[in-house]
Amino acid sequence: MTDLTPDATLDATGLNCPEPVMMLHQHVRDLAAGGLLKVIATDPSTRRDIPKFCNFLGHQLLEQQEDAGTFLYWIRKKAD
DSSP states (O other), X not given: OOOOOOSEXXXXXXXXXXXXXXXXXXXXXXXOTTOEEEEEEOOTTHHHHHHHXXXXXXXXXXXXXXXXXXXXXXXXXXXX
């Protein structure tokens, strides 16, 4: 099983598109290569936007979960 203990957490609860992805971009930039970021969001559009963000920039979306309108994502930053 993959260890999903994050190096940093981004709480984007209550924010709507495009804010969660804009904040995600900044948090990933500040994270060390190979670091793990956990994102917490309530905007349903993150189900589409965060996987596309990871795919486009080469980061790895390790896990995503949904629970009662809260969306959780674990993203591994690509190596430099």
